[in-house]
Amino acid sequence: MSVLVFAESTEGTFKKSTFEAVSYAAELAKNNSVACVALSIGIADDSKCADLAKYGADKVISIKGDKLNQFVAEAYAKLISNAATQENATIVVISNTYSGKSVASRVAAKLKAAIASGVISMPDTTAGFKVRRGVYSGKAFADVDLKTPVKVLAITPNTFNITEYNKALQVVHAEGGLNDTDFISTPVEVSRVTGKIPLTEAEVVVSGGRGLKGPENWHLIEDLAETLGAATACSKPVSDMHWRPHSEHVGQTGITIKPNLYIAIGISGAIQHLAGVSSSKVIVAINKDPEAPFFKAADYGIVGDAFEVLPKITAAAKKMKAQAI
Amino acid sequence: MSPIQKRDFMKILVCISNVPDTTTKVTFTDNNTKFNTAGVQFIINPYDELALTRALEITEKQGGSVTAITVGLTDTEPSIRKALAIGAQDAVRINAEPTDAYFVAEQIAAYAKTENYDLILTGRESIDHNGGLVCGLLGEMLGIPSVNVITSIEVENGSATMERDIDGGKEKLTCKLPLVASAQKELTEPRIPNMRGIMAARTKPLKVVEPAASSATSATVAFELPAAKGGVKLIAAEQAEQLIEILHNEIKVI
Ligand SMILES: Cc1cc2nc3c(=O)[nH]c(=O)nc-3n(C[C@H](O)[C@H](O)[C@H](O)COP(=O)(O)OP(=O)(O)OC[C@H]3O[C@@H](n4cnc5c(N)ncnc54)[C@H](O)[C@@H]3O)c2cc1C
Numbered sequence: 001m002s003v004l005v006f007a008e009s010t011e012g013t014f015k016k017s018t019f020e021a022v023s024y025a026a027e028l029a030k031n032n033s034v035a036c037v038a039l040s041i042g043i044a045d046d047s048k049c050a051d052l053a054k055y056g057a058d059k060v061i062s063i064k065g066d067k068l069n070q071f072v073a074e075a076y077a078k079l080i081s082n083a084a085t086q087e088n089a090t091i092v093v094i095s096n097t098y099s100g101k102s103v104a105s106r107v108a109a110k111l112k113a114a115i116a117s118g119v120i121s122m123p124d125t126t127a128g129f130k131v132r133r134g135v136y137s138g139k140a141f142a143d144v145d146l147k148t149p150v151k152v153l154a155i156t157p158n159t160f161n162i163t164e165y166n167k168a169l170q171v172v173h174a175e176g177g178l179n180d181t182d183f184i185s186t187p188v189e190v191s192r193v194t195g196k197i198p199l200t201e202a203e204v205v206v207s208g209g210r211g212l213k214g215p216e217n218w219h220l221i222e223d224l225a226e227t228l229g230a231a232t233a234c235s236k237p238v239s240d241m242h243w244r245p246h247s248e249h250v251g252q253t254g255i256t257i258k259p260n261l262y263i264a265i266g267i268s269g270a271i272q273h274l275a276g277v278s279s280s281k282v283i284v285a286i287n288k289d290p291e292a293p294f295f296k297a298a299d300y301g302i303v304g305d306a307f308e309v310l311p312k313i314t315a316a317a318k319k320m321k322a323q324a325i
Numbered sequence: 326m327s328p329i330q331k332r333d334f335m336k337i338l339v340c341i342s343n344v345p346d347t348t349t350k351v352t353f354t355d356n357n358t359k360f361n362t363a364g365v366q367f368i369i370n371p372y373d374e375l376a377l378t379r380a381l382e383i384t385e386k387q388g389g390s391v392t393a394i395t396v397g398l399t400d401t402e403p404s405i406r407k408a409l410a411i412g413a414q415d416a417v418r419i420n421a422e423p424t425d426a427y428f429v430a431e432q433i434a435a436y437a438k439t440e441n442y443d444l445i446l447t448g449r450e451s452i453d454h455n456g457g458l459v460c461g462l463l464g465e466m467l468g469i470p471s472v473n474v475i476t477s478i479e480v481e482n483g484s485a486t487m488e489r490d491i492d493g494g495k496e497k498l499t500c501k502l503p504l505v506a507s508a509q510k511e512l513t514e515p516r517i518p519n520m521r522g523i524m525a526a527r528t529k530p531l532k533v534v535e536p537a538a539s540s541a542t543s544a545t546v547a548f549e550l551p552a553a554k555g556g557v558k559l560i561a562a563e564q565a566e567q568l569i570e571i572l573h574n575e576i577k578v579i
């Protein structure tokens with residue numbers, strides 16, 4: 001038996017969330033006294049796969065192929081579920097990223113396995129197999145009991161620690177055994193925002209609302225974000241008015257994030273906005289209205305005008321960074 | 326109808342989930358095992374509204390039909406009726422409590438198997454249990470491709486061109502029909518039902534189907550509300566730079 005973890009990579013590189021998943025799977029495997037097997041699909045080479053052993057994989061199965069350089073849900077799902085069957089996996093761990101989630105659901109259906117997405121806990125196996133996940137867009141948690149022999153867990157990024165196990169690398173190169181029908185959907189163009197931290201992976205997020213008055217003032221947000229190595233986000237009206245791209249909209253109908261630090265500037269703190277950000281470890285609200293609801297959800301607050309406060313904070317952050325070097 | 330339009334006649338199924346209004350203050354009853362529906366207004370899941378609207382736009386352009394389907398008990402009928410008012414031609418309600426995404430997908434797949442849809446649309450996720458799973462599950466159960474979180478879709482000559490969000494970017498892809506895709510924000514602007522639509526909805530067919538046999542794969546055993554924040558610590562605006570000091574030295578998040 002084993003725990004199988006899908007080691008998601010982008011253009012041959014594993015992400016932080018992948019190492020989190022591998023360490024999560026390794027801990028599960030250890031608790032069950034079984035092996036942790038990582039599956040790499042795409043172009044990641046053996047030197048990269050060494051990191052998977054470092055963070056907990058007893059064995060790495062590496063499947064390469066021209067067509068596998070890009071993510072295709074149907075093909076990837078087949079490879080993951082085949083590996084799960086071969087390795088006699090009782091638990092399949094996948095990162096709850098866009099790609100991860102789209103493949104996890106197909107894997108679950110193939111294996112007739114119960115699935116939980118957005119998982120934020122290790123399983124509690126004292127009675128059944130319970131995992132905790134976020135529900136109601138961050139307004140609550142649910143404990144879900146998975147009842148099938150094989151389970152699929154899509155675990156939330158930025159939630160679990162990366163642990164150094166430093167295991168010896170054991171790579172098995174395998175053939176995918178796929179045919180053309182497995183590639184029915186074909187990517188024709190991929191554009192990634194380069195040089196910017198993806199919002200869902202960012203540890204620090206600086207976010208602006210309608211209080212910023214207009215897109216011409218966004219340099220204030222961007223300056224602070226750049227100084228802190230943070231991603232930028234915004235409230236829904238801001239993206240609706242096209243001040244910022246839709247991909248930055250966080251909240252109940254936008255992206256749900258849980259960075260270590262969320263700084264909200266000129267955002268009122270409507271329930272739909274809070275839903276997407278309330279799992280952030282530390283929340284700072286900056287708003288000129290002392291009655292703004294955001295202050296009830298924040299750990300730290302500054303009542304003041306963003307146009308006066310932000311430059312001060314950014315200057316202090318720059319000074320702090322300069323001293324840190 | 327011109328021959329081209331005929332070829333592109335689209336038979337579309339849209340999956341509608343019935344969810345608490347976004348302003349709902351979430352609480353639980355029965356020792357934290359049940360969602361407290363008292364005083365809660367239910368709506369069509371916002372992403373499903375986008376899926377439905379896009380389906381209508383496609384069929385209005387090139388001919389076709391839009392069926393709305395929901396898995397739910399009688400209390401979900403206002404939402405499925407609203408889907409009819411927005412413009413779906415007919416609706417199906419599978420008469421069962423939607424216990425989890427796996428169950429919902431099984432039920433919809435069982436129904437869809439006999440109907441030969443060209444396109445099935447779901448929402449990116451339902452805003453109550455945030456699974457984001459039905460699209461992929463359906464794809465696998467029906468043996469068709471599934472494309473998650475699409476922000477655009479055009480259909481032509483039996484295939485679809487879509488854009489979807491990927492981690493840190495966007496991807497454009499093409500895929501032969503039939504397929505299932507899940508609607509992400511940006512797909513379109515949701516339509517609001519007008520008076521004529523609301524009147525018409527009363528006489529549109531709403532078929533109630535009994536659920537197919539299936540076994541529960543999971544069960545929610547308890548809910549919990551997040552711990553309340555300890556109260557905000559205010560920093561004076563004049564000393565805003567103190568914030569950086571606290572974040573860096575005290576709580577070490579930057
Ligand atoms: C179905 C539905 C779904 C929704 N989903 C989302 C969602 O996912 N995400 C989301 O964000 N919203 C969502 N909303 C919208 C939400 O209800 C609020 O309308 C929105 O979050 C408000 O955005 P805002 O805080 O930027 O703007 P406002 O509410 O206008 O607040 C602006 C704030 O800026 C402050 N301000 C003004 N000037 C300054 C200044 N100079 N310095 C400092 N502060 C200043 C004001 O005091 C105010 O608090 C949704 C709404 C609905 C109905």
Ligand SMILES: Nc1ncnc2c1ncn2[C@@H]1O[C@H](COP(=O)(O)O)[C@@H](O)[C@H]1O
Pocket residue numbers: 339340341342343370372373394395396397423426429446447448449450451452454455456457458459460
């Ligand atoms: N009970 C339901 N009936 C019909 N469709 C549903 C139901 N629950 C979820 N869906 C569809 O599946 C999508 C994703 O839901 P979920 O996987 O539950 O987050 C929703 O946006 C709906 O389109």
